[in-house]
Amino acid sequence: MTDEGPFQLIPLPLGQWSTNCYVLISGEESIIVDPAAEPQRILAAVEGTMVKAILLTHGHPDHVQALDAVRQATAAPLGLHPADPAEFGIGGDFDLHDGDVLTLGDGELTVVHTPGHTPGSVCFRFGRCAIVGDTLFSGGPGHSDTPEALAQILASLRDKVFAWPDDIVFYPGHGEGSTIGAVRPAFEAFMARPRPPGLCGDVEWV
Template identity: 40%
Template sequence: MSTDASYPERGHVETGGPAAVRQVGDGQGGHVEIRKLSVGPMDNNCYVLVSGGEALLIDAANDAERILEAVEDLDVVTIMTTHGHQDHWQALAAVAEATGAEVVYHPADDDMIPVEADRHVDHGVELSFGSAGVRLIHNPGHTPGSTSVLLGESHVFTGDTLFPGGIGRTHSREEFDVAYEHVVEHLFSLPDDTWVYPGHGDDTTIGDERPSLEEWRERGW
């Protein structure tokens, strides 16, 4: 899947191992460096998006020391937490304090995250770093505030809303239906070659997952 010689197949990274690094287009004629590392006992992916020496960090999930090593050469301007489950914010307080970065997440998950947001964000909000930016996609279901991060039109960081093989875990058919509806509307409207960077494990693409949509809907998970 990957055409970057230095980027592992499907962006595979091991917890405690080296980060996977690639350069991608930002959709505006420039480039963004993506650093992907796995942290903590639940194989959480932490992503660092870099432009012009500034960085957007997605999910300060665990192992603050390791995350800080990964960004020591950067000015981290924003930390975006994709949703409120504990495994996605355990290093948030320490990383935010050390970097001075703005802490942002969706207000629907406010009571799940013990680190106060500097700013609440919702669907369509744009976050800037360096000369680049991303647009947020609110797709609830896994949690009420679950939010994906879209870079250009061909790279999306989905937290726990979309993985290879299915959408993120839900606890009832009603929650699943909400999650499925928003994933179909907001993620599967993206081109098939859109690269998907999930909150755990390896990458996929929208095109690889699209043929399974009806199967997911029928099974309800």
């Protein structure tokens, strides 16, 4: 558990794919990002708070295994970007759009649309932190299904994520996070090199 600016941030690696669910708490309120699996562990983390919303970074199955159970137990509204529901069969209660600001207690988080891993992938910026889902990992961009999707995720990273200051700490959908500044040299070197045509999938910076 760490204290991240306006929020207390609780990372919970859950389920068979070790997908990171993140619980944000401010005062009496909380937000659950990506209820990946093991609903009882998520519910224990938010116990005693009013769950204001459940948010998805994107609609992939490994990020929503506990969604139904957590929704039922908390009655909290579900927010996700409108580009993902059609593809993944998830009906949200409200849409997340680029630039939306959500309040939680005394703090705010901003929605940043970063398509590429999926059409509706988003990141959540708050304080000096960001939850980035499967858009960015220390070792490379998130998985891309096609060369076009890779081009799209790289554009999202160039125009939005790497426009953030170097001291921003990012929290990915799997594994440990890092800072933007720590990954920037590898990202920039990758962007400066010619890429083999057809490149996509689990791409690494080096």
